[in-house]
Amino acid sequence: MSEEQRHPRALTIAGSDSSAGAGIQADLKTFAALEVYGLSAITAITAQNTLGVRAAFELPPELVEAQIDAVLEDIGADAAKTGMLATAPIIEAVARSVARWQLRLVVDPVMAAKSGDPLLRPEAVAALRGVLLPLAEVVTPNLPEAEMLTGRHIETLEEMREAARAIHDLGARHVVVKGGHRLDAPIDVYFDGTGFSELRAERIETRHTHGTGCTFSAAIAAFLARGLAVAEAVAEAKRYVTEAIRHAPGLGHGHGPTEHFWQWKQSKEAQTR
Numbered sequence: 110m111s112e113e114q115r116h117p118r119a120l121t122i123a124g125s126d127s128s129a130g131a132g133i134q135a136d137l138k139t140f141a142a143l144e145v146y147g148l149s150a151i152t153a154i155t156a157q158n159t160l161g162v163r164a165a166f167e168l169p170p171e172l173v174e175a176q177i178d179a180v181l182e183d184i185g186a187d188a189a190k191t192g193m194l195a196t197a198p199i200i201e202a203v204a205r206s207v208a209r210w211q212l213r214l215v216v217d218p219v220m221a222a223k224s225g226d227p228l229l230r231p232e233a234v235a236a237l238r239g240v241l242l243p244l245a246e247v248v249t250p251n252l253p254e255a256e257m258l259t260g261r262h263i264e265t266l267e268e269m270r271e272a273a274r275a276i277h278d279l280g281a282r283h284v285v286v287k288g289g290h291r292l293d294a295p296i297d298v299y300f301d302g303t304g305f306s307e308l309r310a311e312r313i314e315t316r317h318t319h320g321t322g323c324t325f326s327a328a329i330a331a332f333l334a335r336g337l338a339v340a341e342a343v344a345e346a347k348r349y350v351t352e353a354i355r356h357a358p359g360l361g362h363g364h365g366p367t368e369h370f371w372q373w374k375q376s377k378e379a380q381t382r
């Protein structure tokens with residue numbers, strides 16, 4: 110097959126969310142909406158809905174590694190992302206796979222769900238910082254995650270820039286400190302090791318932001334798989350997640366999911382007009 114005909118493909122290594130707003134399910138929807146073939150390696154199974162996480166079962170690290178090997182030996186991935194990794198042994202297994210397969214990696218350092226329920230064991234933060242971040246092409250912490258990774262309080266844009274530099278010093282080549290948890294506009298700070306820029310968007314007043322971090326990092330991986338440079342991939346992913354939030358279908362009694370196929374819906378509406 111010629112290079113032009115080759116279909117881009119991306120791998121998500123993350124937890125399953127039964128309500129399908131976050132985790133593996135959000136990642137695969139994002140890949141599909143962006144016309145990238147999605148592969149998955151599941152790290153944990155959660156029983157959750159828009160109100161919270163009821164139960165979680167962590168899979169053995171060998172099974173996570175076996176899933177990654179199975180799909181990469183056969184199909185291959187142009188980019189990969191991690192989400193919920195749950196335990197230090199899973200993080201170490203994923204790091205071994207990333208190094209062995211030389212994956213272009215986006216790390217969403219998921220620590221807790223929007224409901225506050227933990228998705229990473231506290232003792233695993235050290236492995237995330239020491240073992241996985243040095244392998245990351247891009248890392249996308251939200252404010253609480255950036256605070257955990259740096260041990261600093263972060264509120265202002267200047268503090269977000271300082272945190273991005275400190276996380277870059279841990280080995281991640283590009284850092285996006287996300288501002289979804291800010292009180293005012295959801296401005297994200299991007300640092301490529303040399304310069305800073307801001308990813309700006311209006312705040313959409315909604316409670317339906319379940320899985321926004323998963324969707325953003327999956328969109329970055331999808332755009333990388335499609336061949337965009339990192340800065341472009343991050344900017345396009347910001348536009349994608351903003352529209353996904355704007356078109357949220359309003360499901361559930363808590364933090365509902367976002368919408369991935371608004372473009373498709375709009376084109377269908379245009380056809381029937």
Ligand SMILES: Nc1ncnc2c1ncn2[C@@H]1O[C@H](COP(=O)(O)OP(=O)(O)OP(=O)(O)O)[C@@H](O)[C@H]1O
Nearest residue numbers: 223251287288289290295312313320321322323325
């Ligand atoms: N209400 C909102 N309106 C517009 N953009 C938002 C809103 N909330 C979050 N975002 C954007 O969505 C992206 C994800 O950011 P956020 O800080 O919510 O991540 P997160 O906390 O990791 O998400 P998750 O809840 O999935 O863990 C960022 O680009 C952020 O600026």
Ligand SMILES: Cc1ncc(COP(=O)(O)O)c(N)n1
Nearest residue numbers: 124131132193222223319320
């Ligand atoms: C399996 C899984 N992975 C990630 C998240 C984080 O997403 P959010 O913070 O939006 O709940 C989640 N809730 N569940």
